[in-house]
Amino acid sequence: MLSAGTPEARNGGTATAEPVLRVDGLTAGYGKHVVLDGVALVVGEGELVALLGHNGAGKTTALRSIVGQVRPKAGSIHLDGAAVTGMSPAVTAKRGMSMVPQGQGVFPSMTVEENLRLAAAVATRRSSNPRPQDEVRAFVLDMFGILKRRHKDKAGSFSGGQRQMLAIGMALMTQPRLMLLDEPSTGLAPVLVDEVLAAVRKVNQELGTSVLLVEQDTKRVLAVSDRVYVIKLGVPVFDGTPAEMHQQDWSQLF
Ligand SMILES: Nc1ncnc2c1ncn2[C@@H]1O[C@H](COP(=O)(O)OP(=O)(O)OP(=O)(O)O)[C@@H](O)[C@H]1O
Numbered sequence: 001m002l003s004a005g006t007p008e009a010r011n012g013g014t015a016t017a018e019p020v021l022r023v024d025g026l027t028a029g030y031g032k033h034v035v036l037d038g039v040a041l042v043v044g045e046g047e048l049v050a051l052l053g054h055n056g057a058g059k060t061t062a063l064r065s066i067v068g069q070v071r072p073k074a075g076s077i078h079l080d081g082a083a084v085t086g087m088s089p090a091v092t093a094k095r096g097m098s099m100v101p102q103g104q105g106v107f108p109s110m111t112v113e114e115n116l117r118l119a120a121a122v123a124t125r126r127s128s129n130p131r132p133q134d135e136v137r138a139f140v141l142d143m144f145g146i147l148k149r150r151h152k153d154k155a156g157s158f159s160g161g162q163r164q165m166l167a168i169g170m171a172l173m174t175q176p177r178l179m180l181l182d183e184p185s186t187g188l189a190p191v192l193v194d195e196v197l198a199a200v201r202k203v204n205q206e207l208g209t210s211v212l213l214v215e216q217d218t219k220r221v222l223a224v225s226d227r228v229y230v231i232k233l234g235v236p237v238f239d240g241t242p243a244e245m246h247q248q249d250w251s252q253l254f
């Protein structure tokens with residue numbers, strides 16, 4: 001079993017109070033269209049944090065801004081205490097962010113094995129003590145039994161849920177400090193949504209990977225998250241624990 005190690009070990013030997021991700025006053029959009037206005041969020045070491053909001057609330061734009069696909073108009077983004085605001089996706093990837101995009105994140109004409117190898121090949125140095133790729137690959141295949149059973153099959157023959165598992169597995173091959181998932185449950189039957197979210201939680205707990213999870217299925221997400229943020233039309237409207245969220249009037253948030 002691949003263990004997460006201590007936070008200090010994962011952090012290169014120095015204990016620090018800095019969260020893995022800190023976003024402050026994030027304002028971003030497309031051209032003159034402002035989509036996010038003053039979004040702040042924190043993902044601590046080993047935390048699974050959810051970002052919720054209605055269709056068009058700006059969740060994907062937030063993730064894109066964090067990984068550098070969208071240049072923020074204002075605000076700051078820090079990874080492990082170092083500013084990455086406005087840096088390119090190549091740089092944020094190198095610093096340890098790995099995003100599983102909304103929709104298709106796998107190569108359908110390639111096998112499971114090939115998809116995982118490709119993800120590993122594009123991974124650059126991600127942690128102070130990277131694990132051997134074979135070890136990570138074995139862990140990913142052990143974690144997702146379906147990938148092990150079908151590792152020679154083309155991803156194009158997979159169901160939506162299976163593709164999502166593979167996309168998560170590919171993100172793990174880069175040994176990320178922070179995994180960002182954009183609605184991994186999109187288009188899945190409820191039973192598969194549970195399976196995918198359980199897999200995300202397992203990765204978080206067994207590997208210690210910090211996770212920022214964007215979702216729309218609030219009830220299911222609350223069951224697996226440590227903390228939750230809600231944005232409404234690009235503006236933060238809630239920040240708290242799942243227990244605190246349960247005490248809110250959700251009709252005011254969505
Ligand atoms: N590339 C783009 N160019 C212009 N406007 C965009 C672009 N992408 C998104 N938008 C607009 O930004 C707003 C927020 O979109 P975004 O995709 O961030 O929302 P979301 O919360 O991820 O929604 P969903 O739950 O449907 O995925 C929407 O009004 C959308 O139309």
Ligand SMILES: [Mg+2]
Nearest residue numbers: 059060061102
């Ligand atoms: Mg989206």
